[in-house]
Amino acid sequence: MNKLKHAGKSAFAAMMVITLCTAMLAACGSNPSGGKQPGGSPDPSNKVSEGSKKEISISMFDRGKVPTEEGTYESNRWTKWINENSPVHVKWVPVARNQSQPKLNALIAAGEAPDLIWEYDRNYISQLANQGAIQPIGDYIDKYSTTYKAYLEKHPELQPYLKFNGQMYAVSFARETLANHGIWIRQDWLDKLGLKAPATLEEYVDVARKFKTGDPDGNGQADTVPIALSVSANSIHQALFFTSENQWYVEDGKLQFGRTVDRYADTLALQKQLFDEGLIDKEYITDTNFQRSSQLLTTGKAGIYLGNWDIEEINNNLIKNDPNAKMVPLESLSSKYGKNGLYQEAPPSVFTAFNSKMNEEQIKSAIQFIDWMLQDGWVPLKYGEENVHYNLVDGVRQKIDPDKFKKEVSYASEYAIMIDNVLLPEMFLAMAAKDEVSQNYAKEKGESLELVMKNKYRRDIPFNPDFPELTQLIATFSPIAQQIEAKVVTGGSSMSPEEGLIELRKEWKRLGGDNVEKLAQEWYDTNKNNLK
Template identity: 65%
Template sequence: MKSLFVTGLSASLLAACTANPQEPSSQASAGSAAGPKKEISISIFDRGQVAAEEGSYESNRWTKWINENSPALVKWVPVPRNEAQTKLNTLVASGTAPDLIWEFDRNYIAQLANQGAIQPIDTYIEKYSTTYKNYLKEHPELKSYLTMEGKMYAVSSVRGMDAVANHAMWIRQDWLDKLGLKAPTTIEELLEVARKFRDGDPDGNGKADTVPIAFHGNSVAIIRALFFTSENQWYVEDGKLQFSRTMDRFGDSLAFQKQLFDEGLIDKEYITDKNFQRSRQFWTTGKSGIYMGSWNMENDYRDLMKNVPGAQMVPLEPVASKYGKNGLYQETPPSILTAFNSRMKEDKIEASIHFLDWVLEKGWKPLKLGEENTHYKLVNEVPQTIDSDKFRKEVSYAGEYAVMNQYMPKPEWFPVMAASDDISQAYAKEKSKSLEVALKNKYRRDIAYSPSLPEVSQLIATFAPLAQQIEAKVITGGASMTAQAGMEEIRKEWKRLGGDNVEKLVNEWYQKNKEQLQ
């Protein structure tokens, strides 16, 4: 089963699965021909994107469409995106977790496996699946990510290039032009441009009110990546694995973050701006000139254009540090990993596998694209959005329900896919460039995935909040704590919690699994 989007989108394939999402189709009756549908429950990230008139994450046009067309009745269990693991842990502990639990984080799935909260599914896939079983044969690169201690604990589909790309930087080209500046290519140039944005009144209002750098989402990871480090990855140094948060490079990233804070180049309240609404407002109202977020920031672009019609938001390539130029965070081949609750009985497992087969084969298309001739039309086999506002309200949130998919868009598709209005077309061109820029430099990842040892998960879970507290002191504490002093405290906490022993276990694991970690 080759990906349906590799060579273009077939009109006949789409026509077969784009029945009006608010009306039952013949597929519904076909799916229930053998008897009543089984009810299953699935977690879903609540990103706050369902408009009030659309309903809620639990009930909307797409949840109804799924229940009418799929071989199961699905109850969706929303968990806040920024607190997903905490919420899921609570549900698991109380015995009320949904049947299917998904996350992007393999370490979290491994943690659930170690706890016995999820179950191996090898035999069930072999017994009940058709579509996914064949898909795995065509994509053997997925297997190692789904396997823990020799057993398969999750299912996943391959990411399209648009989903491999993740973090990105944007810059106001009109601000650069106004101040006679060039796009920065190094850390030093980035600092200099940010200072000019702070002091040069680029918005022309005669006030010193600009916040040069704004964040969206986990943008601190972008700063880390510039120094070839992260918060929770393991890197190979001198033939051994070392934990990123204890390495010198991490200290360099912390020092840079502190410098940005001390010089007023980032918002003083960014640490407490948990949902990044304040930071996003700086960008969309034209008060910031550098934006650290994801490669696709369409809503932010549109809101900026409404507030500042002459703004030019363009992608910015990662700048080089003393370590060289690293790509910003890029995802591994598997998309979300969906695991099966250990409390599930075989009849529900069977129903869930049939549902996942359906989603992977055809259910994902309307969830990603909407309804043909209502939300999109085919132009040279590429789906083109008819009305961007209508799509944004009625479809953009629906992709969350496509827990597996075969969506493989290409950069050159974006201008064709976009609506014909000027803003949609202007953004589509920048979006194409942004995807290419996001994938231009490879993101450093020394091993395919982190060790799933329970000792590692337990240590990191305990260590992370302590490290975050120290880091916050370093960044906001002025002269009271240097980055070097902060790193000494971080390393001290790591050792106190058993870091030396965990490193020993991790390196034994590395030597044992080195070949499949390439």
């Protein structure tokens, strides 16, 4: 989730001018409209009549965030705004975030997949390319694009990620920040119990124990769940041991899959310890969408939260329930292996691929939409409407009303399949609303971004191999591995972490792991000079 934090004041000022110039919007709150350039007046000549527009369909993540009064993910103020202002008419196809790939696979199998399919997971795009579900688009970008083609020339770091089997199968954009994971702790609980913020894994466990037994919420009951995390956020614990379940590592020149390295037993041992001692929620394995872990934190039951580096909405809900609560970010913890960084993303953001059933005219329309979105279409989707959701103050978009923004704008970012923006820690105070809660959190948000980027996250290769044998093995192995790990963590003495690792390696081998490792090594040896 980078060199951003080291930018000097002059660089910051220049960046503010470039990336934070405003999109002048019409005054109608229900139908925002923008001109051709952010900061310019609406340009009537830039609009195309609805009847003459081509239609394309695009997948999107349904995160359940559209308020009833706003409409649905398929139809709301922002879908209407897009169709009024973009060069095409877009039909949005929502898929549940935690079931996105199975849903998309079902749509593809039924011949009902949208024209544009996007996902964060490069491996999934690779799978679609290998299946023939999507098509190469490099020649079409050269032929029909202006804005995106120029953008790629400015961001050559993206290009290796967009190619599969030597051809360009997707478009993407540079992330606003590489920061992703974060660790947060209640400073008010630390203060109450006379504790300092943990810096090592041992101190982390010790603080969790004292949160459990010290009644930090003062309700006189032993009902504290020290650490709130979902099953996916457990990867933060894995990273403390320089491993991740789905990454490959170069060990003595040889590629080895994360779930099979020796260190992986340490991650299982930590999970088991935290579970056995009651330091994490006993039902965290069932929390696939952060709902339960967020609830534990916001209702005052938990004191440590593992999730995203930016938890503004969760923090606001906590403050509403307990105005004295104070969440602060933690730096990555040291383990016996040293200090790994908190998870940081590779440069590309979402990958958008083109359905193999699209003809050239449809592809041309989709590329026109991508150019429009990248040029300035993303701006109101991220910030809302000027003088309604933000005020422009010294070149910075300052949020007016956090609650209004949450209700009317926060879900709109799902439609921005292209964004041209960079986030710097210095920006957050200026952008935040002027109320005390927003200003206090903005300080912590800037600190969080700096802490996430302070330590380099170990990523031995920029992206994983993507050949079909590996894709199939991972799809089969992952649910089996999850069952083994659940038995280790929740099964008492039935299986030790060491026995769990042996079982993981056995299943990996049974499903063809030896051959996949051989193919992965050949891929690495062939490509390693281009993977730096």
